[in-house]
Amino acid sequence: MDPISRLAALFAEFPGIGGRQSKRFVHYLLKRDRAYLNELARQISSLQEVIFECERCHRYFQKKHAAAGNACVLCTDTERDHKTLMIVEKDSDLEALERSGTYKGVYFVLGGSLPILEKDPNRKIRINALLDRIQSENDNLDEVIIACAVTPESEHTAEYVVSNISSLLNPTMTQITHLGRGLSTGTELEYSDADTLRYALEGRK
Numbered sequence: 001m002d003p004i005s006r007l008a009a010l011f012a013e014f015p016g017i018g019g020r021q022s023k024r025f026v027h028y029l030l031k032r033d034r035a036y037l038n039e040l041a042r043q044i045s046s047l048q049e050v051i052f053e054c055e056r057c058h059r060y061f062q063k064k065h066a067a068a069g070n071a072c073v074l075c076t077d078t079e080r081d082h083k084t085l086m087i088v089e090k091d092s093d094l095e096a097l098e099r100s101g102t103y104k105g106v107y108f109v110l111g112g113s114l115p116i117l118e119k120d121p122n123r124k125i126r127i128n129a130l131l132d133r134i135q136s137e138n139d140n141l142d143e144v145i146i147a148c149a150v151t152p153e154s155e156h157t158a159e160y161v162v163s164n165i166s167s168l169l170n171p172t173m174t175q176i177t178h179l180g181r182g183l184s185t186g187t188e189l190e191y192s193d194a195d196t197l198r199y200a201l202e203g204r205k
């Protein structure tokens with residue numbers, strides 16, 4: 001494969017990027033100067049050295065101190081309510097909730113949503129890691145909040161998560177609630193403003 005096709009094939013693996021767009025990216029890069037290309041290459045190759053996946057919530061975070069453990073600042077913050085666990089689809093959803101400043105519990109990031117006909121759910125979402133997390137602390141959880149978007153695929157994700165975690169939870173100890181029931185149809189959490197998220201959180205059922 002020639003270098004243009006090789007790079008285009010790598011871009012074509014990005015979510016939502018097709019063959020034509022991936023070639024446009026390569027032609028765009030051919031027009032840029034060496035400094036830009038070097039910076040882009042440097043940022044990409046150092047990504048895994050500076051960004052880590054939190055061992056508890058699985059969000060990506062920048063580790064500031066080499067000595068710190070593998071959990072992020074939210075998971076190690078003793079001021080937060082560790083008895084309330086919110087399950088979100090994406091890092092950007094967690095960031096929107098943090099920006100809104102209304103939620104003080106802890107999180108679990110699924111890492112995506114589950115297509116309706118997906119045969120291997122663990123390929124799309126971190127369902128096994130979630131079950132491990134729930135199992136390891138089920139006696140300590142007062143509430144699990146499912147915070148999926150209000151779209152068909154996200155609602156399917158929410159149903160799948162609930163059907164898997166409910167057998168691990170004691171219903172008299174832990175309540176399962178849904179944030180989405182306070183949001184209107186089609187809403188993506190990451191694009192919601194602070195007031196909408198606060199209202200959804202207060203109105204969760």
Ligand SMILES: [Zn+2]
Nearest residue numbers: 054057072075
């Ligand atoms: Zn974390």
